[in-house]
Amino acid sequence: MGDQSVVSLANDSQSGSPVPTPTLRWEEPPEGPVLILLDQTRLPVEEVELVCTDVQALVDAIRTLAVRGAPVLGLAGAYGIALAAARGFDVAEAERQLASARPTAVNLGYGVRRAAAAYRSALDTTADPQRAAQAALAEARALHAEDAAASERMASHGLALLKKLVPGGGLRILTHCNTGALVSGGAGTAFAVAHAAHREGLLRRLWVDETRPLLQGARLTAYEAARADMTYTLLADNAAGSLFADGAVDAVLIGADRIAADGSVANKVGSYPLAVLAHHHNVPFVVVAPTTTVDLATADGASIEVEQRPGHEVTEIAHPIAEAGSGIVLAPLGTQAYNPAFDITPAPLVTALVTENGVASPVTAATLAALALSDTR
Numbered sequence: 063m064g065d066q067s068v069v070s071l072a073n074d075s076q077s078g079s080p081v082p083t084p085t086l087r088w089e090e091p092p093e094g095p096v097l098i099l100l101d102q103t104r105l106p107v108e109e110v111e112l113v114c115t116d117v118q119a120l121v122d123a124i125r126t127l128a129v130r131g132a133p134v135l136g137l138a139g140a141y142g143i144a145l146a147a148a149r150g151f152d153v154a155e156a157e158r159q160l161a162s163a164r165p166t167a168v169n170l171g172y173g174v175r176r177a178a179a180a181y182r183s184a185l186d187t188t189a190d191p192q193r194a195a196q197a198a199l200a201e202a203r204a205l206h207a208e209d210a211a212a213s214e215r216m217a218s219h220g221l222a223l224l225k226k227l228v229p230g231g232g233l234r235i236l237t238h239c240n241t242g243a244l245v246s247g248g249a250g251t252a253f254a255v256a257h258a259a260h261r262e263g264l265l266r267r268l269w270v271d272e273t274r275p276l277l278q279g280a281r282l283t284a285y286e287a288a289r290a291d292m293t294y295t296l297l298a299d300n301a302a303g304s305l306f307a308d309g310a311v312d313a314v315l316i317g318a319d320r321i322a323a324d325g326s327v328a329n330k331v332g333s334y335p336l337a338v339l340a341h342h343h344n345v346p347f348v349v350v351a352p353t354t355t356v357d358l359a360t361a362d363g364a365s366i367e368v369e370q371r372p373g374h375e376v377t378e379i380a381h382p383i384a385e386a387g388s389g390i391v392l393a394p395l396g397t398q399a400y401n402p403a404f405d406i407t408p409a410p411l412v413t414a415l416v417t418e419n420g421v422a423s424p425v426t427a428a429t430l431a432a433l434a435l436s437d438t439r
């Protein structure tokens with residue numbers, strides 16, 4: 063484990079907002095620059111921050127999901143390059159380690175490459191490592207601001223779409239995993255749309271899938287919804303089918319980790335079954351993601367690498383998420399577990415994709431490319 067220290071959040075200075083402090087922030091104390099992360103493995107029980115002073119600490123935080131969620135992984139990757147440059151570490155090595163920390167979310171590699179390119183360009187023109195480090199930090203900050211702005215615009219486009227799809231308000235939205243401010247430089251992706259509906263008095267209930275095995279829904283989405291005073295109900299993932307059967311879902315809103323050129327969507331495991339249920343019950347299935355999640359270089363869903371995570375996350379339960387053997391045993395010792403972190407939803411099952419540049423519906427290679435390439439920032 064790299065150099066991490068833990069700081070408890072004494073008072074909640076932003077009560078009423080979905081998160082108590084920014085998911086990640088850069089600081090420059092006298093002893094050197096640091097990247098500070100709200101440790102998502104400890105939520106909702108403890109609000110503690112990880113202070114990362116080196117790249118290994120950040121890579122560990124990404125791998126253990128202390129920082130998680132596609133858009134914010136892009137920010138973490140970019141700030142990680144800035145941290146390496148500012149502290150005189152090998153930037154090329156940092157680029158390799160950060161970009162490979164988790165394989166599925168395209169945003170991680172995108173953020174790393176953007177900051178590394180800014181660093182190299184500045185180094186080439188100035189031959190001054192300090193100027194180059196400043197350029198990497200400026201690029202990370204620019205990506206951070208872009209993501210915050212994208213989040214706001216997705217909330218607006220998404221809310222307008224919901225008003226069209228489900229006129230009259232009283233929305234009962236089902237969401238999966240966690241897609242709020244914890245995954246973003248702003249208010250998030252799918253959760254930001256639900257939060258916007260809540261603020262306009264249009265949200266009757268947010269159904270929150272617990273999202274086994276790491277329980278991002280139970281631990282994080284319920285946490286954000288409670289802090290935002292939203293009406294929400296937690297459910298076991300297996301209970302979602304009966305909600306559809308009872309006609310209790312007006313729309314499904316989920317995020318994404320990578321969207322291939324044919325419109326296939328990689329997202330938290332359990333998303334594909336929801337898409338099938340939504341299709342069978344004629345319920346809108348809406349994906350909300352910034353264009354940084356669209357990967358036109360990956361042809362189709364079969365080409366997306368789905369992260370396979372350790373079996374102990376299924377055979378044990380631990381809080382905070384910990385290494386094998388430290389949790390409550392749920393299955394006989396030695397049980398083999400299948401634990402893909404994501405699954406793939408084919409484009410025909412997606413009613414609409416909401417991005418900061420607008421909405422694609424249906425989602426086809428053509429509508430996706432038009433959206434991803436139109437830069438209306």
Ligand SMILES: CSC[C@H]1O[C@H](OP(=O)(O)O)[C@H](O)[C@@H]1O
Pocket residue numbers: 127130131132133238239240241245251252278316317318319328329330331403
């Ligand atoms: C909108 S990004 C959040 C996205 O990331 C989550 O995965 P993980 O918790 O493993 O980082 C999940 O797929 C969410 O939809």
